[in-house]
Amino acid sequence: MGDDRSRRADELAALREGIALGMTLIDTAEMYGDGRSESLVAEAIAGQRGKVFLVTKVLPSNASRKGVVRSCEASLKRLKTDRVECYVLHWMGSYSLEETVRGFEDLLAAGKIRSWGVSNLDHSEMKQLVALPGGKACATDQLLYNLSRRGIELDLLPWCVKQGISVMAYSPVEQGRILGHKVLKQVAQRLGATPAQVALAWTLRQEAVVSIPKAATVAHVRENRKALDLELDAEALKALDAAFPPPKQARALEML
Numbered sequence: 470m471g472d473d474r475s476r477r478a479d480e481l482a483a484l485r486e487g488i489a490l491g492m493t494l495i496d497t498a499e500m501y502g503d504g505r506s507e508s509l510v511a512e513a514i515a516g517q518r519g520k521v522f523l524v525t526k527v528l529p530s531n532a533s534r535k536g537v538v539r540s541c542e543a544s545l546k547r548l549k550t551d552r553v554e555c556y557v558l559h560w561m562g563s564y565s566l567e568e569t570v571r572g573f574e575d576l577l578a579a580g581k582i583r584s585w586g587v588s589n590l591d592h593s594e595m596k597q598l599v600a601l602p603g604g605k606a607c608a609t610d611q612l613l614y615n616l617s618r619r620g621i622e623l624d625l626l627p628w629c630v631k632q633g634i635s636v637m638a639y640s641p642v643e644q645g646r647i648l649g650h651k652v653l654k655q656v657a658q659r660l661g662a663t664p665a666q667v668a669l670a671w672t673l674r675q676e677a678v679v680s681i682p683k684a685a686t687v688a689h690v691r692e693n694r695k696a697l698d699l700e701l702d703a704e705a706l707k708a709l710d711a712a713f714p715p716p717k718q719a720r721a722l723e724m725l
């Protein structure tokens with residue numbers, strides 16, 4: 470979002486509708502549109518900053534102790550704010566996690582971030598992270614998670630739950646690719662819902678999971694909000710498990 474001028478009015482309206490409906494966690498990143506996504510978010514939240522939980526992300530190439538601080542300050546400028554609620558390492562790069570955590574701690578001490586987290590870190594990287602001084606403060610691991618990407622259920626997701634680390638499910642509708650699936654459509658029809666609502670409600674069935682769909686139209690935002698009220702019954706969960714089986718053996722962490 471924020472990349473195409475001709476879509477800007479729709480995107481702003483979609484973000485503002487989300488806030489009005491109480492979907493107040495907004496996820497962005499310095500990488501998205503080379504900062505243009507953050508600038509769009511700034512415009513959308515103008516006059517209502519206090520309602521919003523802002524998450525933005527630092528690129529691994531900027532994740533040295535000093536680089537994290539520099540990147541965050543640039544993000545704050547684009548976001549037109551003085552702090553973000555959660556600052557996230559986008560994926561693991563060549564800087565050590567120890568160094569990146571130091572940068573996060575500098576930002577916490579300066580009041581520029583309220584918490585920090587990571588994204589696309591696998592089970593073994595997460596275990597290394599929490600073993601570091603200050604590592605237990607990690608608030609979230611933002612991970613690819615949807616009906617067709619269930620690998621994290623085997624070990625990483627239950628481990629995060631146990632540690633009190635929330636999982637932010639990104640691409641929760643698999644960028645639209647799962648929405649035409651026959652079983653998903655059947656389950657949705659029986660529940661009087663849409664496939665997107667079922668897919669989102671499925672990611673939200675566990676308390677530790679936050680779901681961050683991208684929706685650039687007001688219609689999609691309104692539809693997605695209703696997923697919060699949708700409860701998947703045992704019959705729906707069984708049908709979805711059969712169509713999108715849970716993982717049986719460990720495999721490398723998937724990412725998009």
Ligand SMILES: NC(=O)c1ccc[n+]([C@@H]2O[C@H](COP(=O)([O-])OP(=O)(O)OC[C@H]3O[C@@H](n4cnc5c(N)ncnc54)[C@H](OP(=O)(O)O)[C@@H]3O)[C@@H](O)[C@H]2O)c1
Pocket residue numbers: 496497559588589611612638639640641642643644645648665666681682683684685686689690692693724725
């Ligand atoms: N940490 C990471 O590495 C990482 C990677 C990827 C994504 N993310 C984050 O996760 C967010 C979402 O991921 P994503 O954009 O990859 O995938 P997604 O949310 O699964 O899918 C977005 C697509 O689904 C469509 N959509 C949304 N609601 C819909 C509905 N109710 N009915 C039909 N289609 C609907 C959107 O259309 P419209 O846009 O037209 O509404 C868009 O084309 C991103 O915005 C980003 O913040 C993080």
